[in-house]
Amino acid sequence: VSYLREGLVRWRSGSGASLPAIEAVYRARGDDFRRVAAAIVGDRDLALDVVQEAFARAVRSRLDFRAEGSLEGWLWRTVVRTASNANRDRPRDLPEAPAANVNGSAHDAAAQVRVAIASLPERQRIALFLRFYADLDYRAIAEALGVSEGTVGSTLHAARTGLKKLLEEAHA
């Protein structure tokens, strides 16, 4: 009982996260973490490494978790940050640009979208990935990115608008 008591105190005072709680999130959302990481780093194998490394960091620093936000939000932040750092520091495998005179095949259109997504500012791109691959709501995305919910809304709107504009320019 005293360990639950201790856990409650830790949870209430924001002075740490328990290992089982981190493991529970890992098992429940592991595939989502990997898909978002893969979208950020553009490499499925590296994404797996990123998620494992991010959770290892979370385990090591779990006593630093402060419960102003959710544990899952904190873990998303850790994964996103680890993936962004990994992505920033490696040669990026950007999708190839479509030929200039494509004429509308589905394959070419998809390639254009891939290029357009890669061209978005990092925050917009990650917000889009968190929304699409992990189905996070605005509040959860806000926690993951360390921004307000209002910023998430405008960021996602800007991402969609930006994509549309980029695709229209590609077709112009």
Next chain:
Amino acid sequence: MTDELVDDTLAALVPPFDQPLDWQDVLDRAGQRRASGPWIWRSLLAAAAVAAGATVLLVAPFRSSNDGGILTRALAAVGDGPVTHIVFEAPPAGTVVNLQTGARRVLHTEREIWYDPARGRHEIVHFAGQVTDEGMQPTAKLPTFERRLYGGLADGYRRALQTGTAKLAGTGVVDGIPVYWIKVESRWLPDVADHKQHEWAEEVAVSRDTYEPVATQEARDNEAPWFTRERILRYETLPAGQGDFTAARSREPVVGAAMMTGGWQPISRERAQQLVGGRALWLGDSFRGIALAGIGRSSFGVRPLGSTTWNTIQSAHFFYGRLTQPPYSGSRPLAPDYGQPPFVSVEELPVLNLASRWYVPPSGSTYLVASSAFLRNNGIFVRIDASSRGLALAAAEALHELP
């Protein structure tokens, strides 16, 4: 059309994974061993105990017949009022060391609980003389398991003594106080680490002199790790209507949240000075034979309590030891190697305290936690991480202004 195309492309870009998850790999990378992680078995045992329902408490089937009246005297020492007031002291959190005299003072977290089945639970957490957390919840708003938890915590010991299910477990000494250990509850539960049944018991130590409770601990197979022990600084029962069940007091807010947003990036000595307003501290070009490997900066997002706005601040970071290539290949610059002792990392921030529980030690002293030292010096917050506790303390003593 565009939205559908975007969604289809995103779906095709990263299909779901079919590889299994590997939690053990996470633990290995983190340097954790599943079997030895106390939270695993502690939490599972505790959760299982709660899930078992009301029978969790008081399952010891008999009262020792040859306790010499110890249990009777222990019951008399706790009184019979319905309101319980307990002050627990957690195991040591860290040590404050006076850098001039070497005097040491161990800091603990203290948890004060007022519990009344009629009014609820008022809990106050103190650290280093400050209230760091406080909560007041009426009984009706306490979750069922928490109601059981705090109810058991507050009067389970007394009920075990009253009903005769408590039994004498042995004698010992707690902080110089000769005690009797009383097994309040025990239960056989499986441990996921070895899949065997173990006896898990909650024990209370009472003074051999006054018979008042002085400590609790949890024992597995009659072995109680030191970190399970909590000192009871105060235990009293009060008549109905008494006790502190007032609303939480207002207190000075601490930083709401902070997180690192960018890792090590090499910077010049001049830039380091700028980041901390010209007040940078360092250990010279080398310290105890460990060369200054580099100067860098890290970025932190800081959100004040109650605010939704994040501000970014940067630290000046002096690393003595060795730089190494970070895990990911590419153009990433060499960064501190924390896995290669000896090393000393000195990180400085003008406005953010990176210490555990935001604690700032008095001027001229440092707060030691494991092999890290925290202090405020020259108007800036300093965090030192070293390959040993002694090295961290020596570095705290040797810090001086960067010329």
